[in-house]
Every structure is written in C-alpha cells, then in structure tokens.
Amino acid sequence: MARTREEINDLATGWMRGALRFLMVQHPIRTSVGLSGGILVATIIDAFKSFLPGINVAAFTDLRLAIVGVFLSNVSLLFKIERFPENLEQEFAAVHRAIREGKLSSAHRKMLYLKIAQTELDRVALSNSERERKPVRPRTGT
Amino acid sequence: MLASLRSSFTSLFARARKTRVQEEFHALVDTTNTTFSNRLFNSFTDPETAEYLGVLNAGDYMIEKITTTSTGKTTITILTKKGRIISSIDTKITQVALQELRQTRRQSISALMINERKSKLVIVSIVSAIALIGEGVVDGFSTIITSWSTLLVIGFAALVFLDNLLLRFRAQRGIFGNTEHEAREIIAFILRNADSLDDGDGTRRIFDPEQSEESLIMEGYGVGAHA
Numbered sequence A: 001m002a003r004t005r006e007e008i009n010d011l012a013t014g015w016m017r018g019a020l021r022f023l024m025v026q027h028p029i030r031t032s033v034g035l036s037g038g039i040l041v042a043t044i045i046d047a048f049k050s051f052l053p054g055i056n057v058a059a060f061t062d063l064r065l066a067i068v069g070v071f072l073s074n075v076s077l078l079f080k081i082e083r084f085p086e087n088l089e090q091e092f093a094a095v096h097r098a099i100r101e102g103k104l105s106s107a108h109r110k111m112l113y114l115k116i117a118q119t120e121l122d123r124v125a126l127s128n129s130e131r132e133r134k135p136v137r138p139r140t141g142t
Numbered sequence B: 001m002l003a004s005l006r007s008s009f010t011s012l013f014a015r016a017r018k019t020r021v022q023e024e025f026h027a028l029v030d031t032t033n034t035t036f037s038n039r040l041f042n043s044f045t046d047p048e049t050a051e052y053l054g055v056l057n058a059g060d061y062m063i064e065k066i067t068t069t070s071t072g073k074t075t076i077t078i079l080t081k082k083g084r085i086i087s088s089i090d091t092k093i094t095q096v097a098l099q100e101l102r103q104t105r106r107q108s109i110s111a112l113m114i115n116e117r118k119s120k121l122v123i124v125s126i127v128s129a130i131a132l133i134g135e136g137v138v139d140g141f142s143t144i145i146t147s148w149s150t151l152l153v154i155g156f157a158a159l160v161f162l163d164n165l166l167l168r169f170r171a172q173r174g175i176f177g178n179t180e181h182e183a184r185e186i187i188a189f190i191l192r193n194a195d196s197l198d199d200g201d202g203t204r205r206i207f208d209p210e211q212s213e214e215s216l217i218m219e220g221y222g223v224g225a226h227a
Helices: A005-022 A028-047 A062-078 A086-100 A106-133 B002-018 B021-029 B033-042 B047-056 B095-104 B109-139 B148-173 B180-192
Strands: B062-068 B073-079 B084-090 B216-221
Touching (some): A005 B148, A106 B180
Antiparallel strands (some): B062 B216
C-alpha cells in the first residue's frame, strides 16, 4: 500500500528524532556540559603540562576527554529508569500489546497515545484547580 | 470504506456550504477551545451526519487538525481507526475572531515543550561558546578552527538545533506524539511541570491551536469526546 506524504513525514522525522536520542540530544545540557568540560580540562592540562613532569599528558587529548566528559555526565541516566504511575504504565502496556498483535492502525495508535497524554494533562489541571479551591484552615493556637 | 466516508464527508460540506453553516462556523471559532469540536459536530445534526458518525462508532475518532488560511479556506482532518478523512470548507475567519482566539487560548503543551527546548538550545550554545573561547584563549584562536573539539562542539549544537526543528515540524503537522517515546516525553513534561500548569478549566491542549500568523491550526481536539 502506498504511503501518504504525511505518513512519510511522520516516519522520516520520527526515525531522525530516534537517532538524535541515541546521540544523547535528549539531554542536551548534560551532554554539552560534559563535552565542553572535557575540552576545557584538556585545554587546562595542555596549558599546565610543563608543571606535570611525571605525567604523560599526550594521552589526554581533547577528543578523548570530551568523550569521557559526555560519558560521565550521562552515566547516571543508565541507572535511572523513568517509570510513570502504575495506571499510565498499564495503559502504555495495553497499547504496546495491541500494536504487537497487529490490532491497531497507525492512526488509532496515535489516538490512543494522545488520549493517554490528554487524560494525564486534564488530571493534573484538575488536581491543581482542586488544590486552589481547597480552603486554608486557619491555625488555632493551643 | 474510507473512500465512501470521504465522499460522504465531502458532500456533507458541499451541502453545508449552501446552508447556514458558514455563519455558524464563524460563531464557533471564537468559542472556547474545549467545546469547539463538539459544537462543530453538533451543528451538523442532519441524517447524513448521523449516518457518518454511526459508521465511525462514537468515541473512535478525533479532530486531528483544523487549518484555516488567511484566504478563507478551512481544512478539517479527522482521524479515524481506518485512517484520515480530509475535507475543506470555504470560510473566512475575521481578524477580530483570530485576535479573540489568541487572547483566550492557553499555551499548549507542545508549544511549552518547544519553548523549553529553545531555552536549552540557548544554554547549549552558551556552554559551547565558553568552551571554544576558553580553548582559544589558551591555545590560540587560530588552532581551534582545525581542532576536533570545535567540530564536536559545533556539531553537537547543530544536532540540538536539528532536534528543535524536528520537534517543531512534528508539532505543527500534528504528528508529534505518534510514537510511544514521544507520548512518554509529553507525559514526563506534564508531570515535571505539574505545579506550573495551573489551569483548572481544562482548556489547555497538547497541540497549539494556532501555529502561525497565517494559519489557525487546531489539533488533538475532541478525543473521543463525542457521544
């Protein structure tokens, strides 16, 4: 079946964003601080190499230290699993199962994902408004 | 099936154009965002529409996108289980109505996310500039032009910029949130900023109703809301 232009856009840009995620663009500040930090450390080591006679500073190139910086700045993410509340995870699991079983078209999949997000947004907005409406009980001294 | 739905929808709009719907559409545009899609559908309470909605099974569709250009052509995209139905209607939304809508609408989640990414890009650019200037001061500015570090820093900033562009493109086309990861990204953003999303009237949406001065785009409206 021929794909529409919209579907091609969706696939291509979705794939590109996935690739960018892999290149650590998901957390750009972390990665860029690691990258720049590595480069600055390499520059400082290079400037003070005459004061470090016992160390082979040739090994500390800016490229290597930049890679180490990126790794160090992102290493905590490897141990941090982002999990939402159980009800949301169950909804995602149900959609995932339906996709795996081939029961959902791409259009229906989008609807379900947006529905989950919109429901969560409405829930957050509602809880905020309830919090605002809740009267503050005055403290009484004992 | 989809072709027949499309043709029935097109004929619906063709008939609607001849009737009062154009004027009604004008009135609908400046209503609150939440009720927009429901009122739009409720305005077509003729047998043909009922049949159309019956085919779709109530609750299994959403208005994906409504685009109105300054030339007065409105295109409505409805997302169903089977695919998209796109139809057009000639309307002319006045500048006054647009202005009113701009004032009443709340910033959407996708717009907030784009703003957040934009500010991150500024921070990345500043951090990268500091690194390059630091290297230039110590090693000499002539050496940084050919160094690996310059390529890395500028390359990474370019990737962040590209990610911003892609996010904006997908949000404008209404295809942001199609994948599980993007849906999780949206929810993570909502949960992260739960305290600042201080609207209790439910008018905030995932997508921006208006993406540019030229077009009025309403996306993600009425998800299964019509009974």
